[in-house]
Amino acid sequence: MGAFKVLEKYDVTIIGGGPAGLFSSFYSGLRGLKTKIIECQSELGGKVLLYPEKMIWDVGGQPPILGEAFAKQIVAQGLTFEPTVCTNTKVELIQKDENNDFIITTNDGMKHYSKSIILAIGGGIIEPKRLDIAGAEKYEGKNLHYTVKSLKQFHNKTVLISGGGDAAIDCAVELLDIAKKVIIVYRKKECRAHEAQVDKLIKGNAKFIMNTTISSLVGNEDDTAIKQVVLKNILSGITQRVEIDQVIVQHGYNQDVSFNVAEDLTLEKKDDYFYKGDAFGCTTQEGIFAAGDILTYDGKINLLAGTFQDAVNAVNSVKNYLDPNAAKVAMVSSHNEAFEEKNKEMIATMLGS
Ligand SMILES: Cc1cc2nc3c(=O)[nH]c(=O)nc-3n(C[C@H](O)[C@H](O)[C@H](O)COP(=O)(O)OP(=O)(O)OC[C@H]3O[C@@H](n4cnc5c(N)ncnc54)[C@H](O)[C@@H]3O)c2cc1C
Known part of the structure; x- marks a missing residue:
């Protein structure tokens, strides 16, 4: 295959x-399919x-659980x-070969071969969306955050949150009882978030700095963390410096939907992106199935x-x-021989042998 390494063919x-x-992967293993x-x-x-x-909270049979867990x-x-x-590895293109199997091209130039596909x-x-400020990336993983991985690191700290949408305001509310001080900086006159959440922040003495954006970041002595944030009022142009311990940026998300199927493999879409299909996971293209948020059906x-x-x-x-x-459907897991060996191992562990 020219410059590309030839890879083995997968069932799915x-x-x-x-x-x-991931649940497709589990289930395809249960159905004995060679899976990638x-x-x-x-x-x-x-x-x-x-x-x-x-x-x-809303996964059946699963007690409340943190996203990370x-x-x-x-x-x-x-x-x-x-x-x-x-x-x-990003999939960039899906094509069909002369046997009606699929060739999947990824961003590293590799070609992957498969008899079927599940789009998930x-x-x-x-x-x-990251701060458009030169050098900001060096503080990521230190005291500049785009997702909140652990609330502990904000305990008793001065936390500046940039953004006025639901994600920013929910995050600020969560930190009210944890942080020493919560400062919300937003480029508009009013936050876009749910009023009730904004009210909680007002009652909780959070500080709002409106019509304002972050214009630069000032590092500490050895430039390993942000010490001060320079804010600019977009109406007056006046700047101010604010001492902070932590900065959280919640400016929404960039969505890359550049993934493609070849022209001769048209899949019908809804709203330009989501694939039309049915409750059986079939799309409008034979051999390409779909599951999860990408798939729409009644x-x-x-x-x-x-x-x-x-x-x-x-x-x-x-x-x-x-x-x-x-068989149209698999045997239930409690009686499925795919788990025979694994069940024996688990029972042996339970019995301590
Ligand atoms: C803030 C938030 C809170 C939520 N809370 C809940 C909740 O409490 N309960 C609930 O039930 N649901 C909740 N949801 C919804 C839930 O997270 C989604 O329904 C679920 O994640 C959908 O799973 P998925 O596998 O279809 O898609 P995703 O989770 O979006 O996974 C798709 C994966 O495909 C990868 N991908 C995309 N394009 C390519 C490509 N070209 N090549 C290779 N990989 C690619 C992506 O990187 C991603 O990892 C929440 C969603 C959000 C955003």
């Missing part, structure tokens, strides 16, 4: 390693990694049957719970696409 390649892709996951981020887990400190669990489950996993790409590649639920149902349906559809004589 799952594009996207979020909840839908391709994920463009460095970590599996999908959008849940954007809200690691938020509590998730939930992501760990779903990753572990997705790897149960040891799929091949390619992280830091959520809302695309989502990255928090009755669709854009929740974690919905991704699981979608994943099971998509995998069962893949199985029947590859082998029309296969």
